[in-house]
Amino acid sequence: MSKMTMTQKILAAHAGLPEVSAxxxxxxALDLVLGNDITTPVAxxxxxxxxxxxxxxRDKIALVMDHFIPNKDIKSAENCKCVRQFxxxxxxxxxxxxxxxxxxxxxxxxQGLTVAGDVIIGxxxxxxxxxxxxAFSTGVGSTDMAAGMATGKxxxxxxxxIRFILTGKPAPFISGKDIxxxxxxxxxxxxxxxxxxxxxxxxxxxxSMDDRFTIANMAIxxxxxNGIFPVDEKAKAYMEEHGxxxxxxxxxxxxxEYTASYTIxxxxxxxxxxxxxxxxxxxxxDEIGEKIAVDQAVIGSCTNGxxxxxxxxxSILKGKKVKKGLRLIIIPATQQIYLxxxxxxxxxxxxxxGGVVSTPTCGPCLxxxxxxxxxxxxxISTTNRNFVGRMGHVDSEVYLASPxxxxxxAVAGYITGPDAI
Amino acid sequence: MNAKGRAYKYGDNVDTDVIIPARYLAIQDAKELxxxxxxxxxxxxxxxxxxxxxxxxxxxxGCGSSREHAPLVIKTCxxxxxIAETFARIxxxxxxxxxxxxxxxxxxxxxxxxxxxxxxxxxSGRISNVTTGRSYKGQPFPAFMQxxxxxxxxxxxxxxxx
Numbered sequence: 001m002s003k004m005t006m007t008q009k010i011l012a013a014h015a016g017l018p019e020v021s022a023x024x025x026x027x028x029a030l031d032l033v034l035g036n037d038i039t040t041p042v043a044x045x046x047x048x049x050x051x052x053x054x055x056x057x058r059d060k061i062a063l064v065m066d067h068f069i070p071n072k073d074i075k076s077a078e079n080c081k082c083v084r085q086f087x088x089x090x091x092x093x094x095x096x097x098x099x100x101x102x103x104x105x106x107x108x109x110x111q112g113l114t115v116a117g118d119v120i121i122g123x124x125x126x127x128x129x130x131x132x133x134x135a136f137s138t139g140v141g142s143t144d145m146a147a148g149m150a151t152g153k154x155x156x157x158x159x160x161x162i163r164f165i166l167t168g169k170p171a172p173f174i175s176g177k178d179i180x181x182x183x184x185x186x187x188x189x190x191x192x193x194x195x196x197x198x199x200x201x202x203x204x205x206x207x208s209m210d211d212r213f214t215i216a217n218m219a220i221x222x223x224x225x226n227g228i229f230p231v232d233e234k235a236k237a238y239m240e241e242h243g244x245x246x247x248x249x250x251x252x253x254x255x256x257e258y259t260a261s262y263t264i265x266x267x268x269x270x271x272x273x274x275x276x277x278x279x280x281x282x283x284x285x286d287e288i289g290e291k292i293a294v295d296q297a298v299i300g301s302c303t304n305g306x307x308x309x310x311x312x313x314x315s316i317l318k319g320k321k322v323k324k325g326l327r328l329i330i331i332p333a334t335q336q337i338y339l340x341x342x343x344x345x346x347x348x349x350x351x352x353x354g355g356v357v358s359t360p361t362c363g364p365c366l367x368x369x370x371x372x373x374x375x376x377x378x379x380i381s382t383t384n385r386n387f388v389g390r391m392g393h394v395d396s397e398v399y400l401a402s403p404x405x406x407x408x409x410a411v412a413g414y415i416t417g418p419d420a421i
Numbered sequence: 422m423n424a425k426g427r428a429y430k431y432g433d434n435v436d437t438d439v440i441i442p443a444r445y446l447a448i449q450d451a452k453e454l455x456x457x458x459x460x461x462x463x464x465x466x467x468x469x470x471x472x473x474x475x476x477x478x479x480x481x482x483g484c485g486s487s488r489e490h491a492p493l494v495i496k497t498c499x500x501x502x503x504i505a506e507t508f509a510r511i512x513x514x515x516x517x518x519x520x521x522x523x524x525x526x527x528x529x530x531x532x533x534x535x536x537x538x539x540x541x542x543x544x545s546g547r548i549s550n551v552t553t554g555r556s557y558k559g560q561p562f563p564a565f566m567q568x569x570x571x572x573x574x575x576x577x578x579x580x581x582x583x
Contacts, residue, residue: 025563025565025566038443038446038447038488039487039488039489041449042449042489042490045449046576049576049580050576050579050580051579051580052579067446068446068447072447073447075447075448075449076447078447078449079447079449122487123487123489124486124487125485125486125487125511127487139487139511140487140511140514140515141487141488141489141492141511141514141515141518141519142489143489143515143518143519143574143575143576144514144515144518144575146576147518147575147576147579150579151579155565157563189434189481189484190434190480190481190484190507190509193481193507193509193510194510220511223481223484223509223510225510278434366438366443366446366486367438367442367443367444368443368444368446385436385438385485387436387438387439387485388436388438388439388461388462389438389439389442389461390438390443394461
């Protein structure tokens with residue numbers, strides 16, 4: 001009897017092996033290779049050095065222009081032009097530019113390009129997002145992306161896994177963001193280094209797909225190679241609604257081995273904030289104690305720019321005004337989310353509250369544009385990293401939180417939970 | 422193959438945003454990009470670092486983004502080797518794939534001080550602290566990764582396999 005984790009089963013199947021174990025080096029076939037406007041130009045240059053000049057499969061490559069687009073300056077425009085020409089030359093099926101693009105990790109599941117059982121690499125660290133659907137997906141660099149585009153394969157060291165058993169039902173306003181921040185606070189930013197984070201437990205049934213995308217998305221912030229959820233009815237329904245390809249369900253063996261196991265009672269969680277300058281510096285909102293005034297609130301990103309995030313933010317902002325002098329920036333993650341938010345009246349709520357709404361972009365999350373901070377400024381943000389200088393000046397500060405906390409804080413002018421509004 | 426130079430010492434969780442801030446990521450020229458290496462953690466690094474020097478760090482070096490620009494700027498600055506207690510996994514892959522030597526060695530990571538003169542023998546994995554006379558044994562690479570490193574990166578390795 002094999003004792004494989006869910007991740008190991010997917011990797012074994014893609015390596016053509018009956019069984020794999022932690023630490024083993026394998027070569028796996030890829031179902032999708034992803035790149036963006038920052039990492040793809042570097043991959044294209046590397047690919048030019050590879051003897052094989054053609055892509056392995058034009059239908060299994062996704063190029064999403066999302067970081068500095070619509071282009072913020074001449075250099076970013078040159079980068080997008082380089083990728084655009086590559087996409088045309090190689091007839092890449094899934095090339096997304098202005099008008100069709102969205103933030104990659106929100107866009108690809110929505111477009112049905114990522115499904116359960118896939119092995120996916122992306123030249124973006126948050127590629128681990130698709131684990132929400134039961135896929136093995138992980139971030140790599142541009143050279144791995146180039147090799148993947150040319151050969152359709154990638155080398156992996158088979159990871160060991162940590163099991164997170166989620167039990168109970170979360171309270172209102174407790175979202176996937178609070179759960180993953182709680183976990184990172186508990187195990188640290190290298191707590192899952194080189195390992196899979198495998199989620200299980202009866203609490204998963206209460207988590208929407210958007211919650212699960214948020215949790216899997218931030219596996220990398222605990223050092224994880226991937227985060228992965230079992231495929232339940234909600235995941236199947238999502239893939240049947242969006243999917244373009246058949247999916248394959250893998251389950252961990254009953255006696256799969258884990259290096260550690262944590263049980264988390266979702267009912268006990270409170271709104272959680274990560275203080276500068278590491279995602280592990282977490283406190284619950286009621287532990288903060290002092291009034292931490294903020295200059296800006298950002299609601300968006302591959303972590304929290306999905307429809308449910310915008311609905312929660314709007315429910316808090318409805319009929320209220322953001323604190324005078326505070327900048328509220330809302331960034332729907334895809335065109336479809338943008339359109340849906342418009343039809344539901346959410347954008348009207350944001351604008352009436354005094355916020356601004358941007359077209360999809362990674363922009364401020366990585367300090368690119370569309371909300372850069374000056375020295376001494378603070379931002380409450382639904383993004384995923386709060387490293388030194390992440391959103392602008394080295395002397396600025398980013399506090400990570402859920403859309404509910406970011407929206408409530410935008411009204412109050414200081415960091416607070418939705419119950420206070 | 423050997424490396425020899427001065428140690429530049431940093432702490433735990435040195436992230437890719439401080440190694441190369443995203444505000445410079447639109448720059449595609451490695452030399453121009455490398456002028457901003459470590460800028461947000463050590464503004465003087467690029468002015469001080471000489472060819473052959475080493476970076477010594479604590480846990481989880483290179484955490485954060487998948488940007489290959491991070492190992493690339495370190496290599497372009499002339500750094501011959503990064504020694505850390507542990508590396509973030511994407512940085513680890515990227516360093517191997519572009520041919521930047523890295524070694525995991527908790528003992529060296531803790532013991533080496535900023536400014537120490539360090540010598541590394543990559544074949545044996547031995548790290549020598551010329552300043553203090555102490556030496557440390559680094560973790561050797563698995564054979565498969567050794568092949569990528571011998572080929573000076575993944576691209577040459579793939580071409581050699583064809």
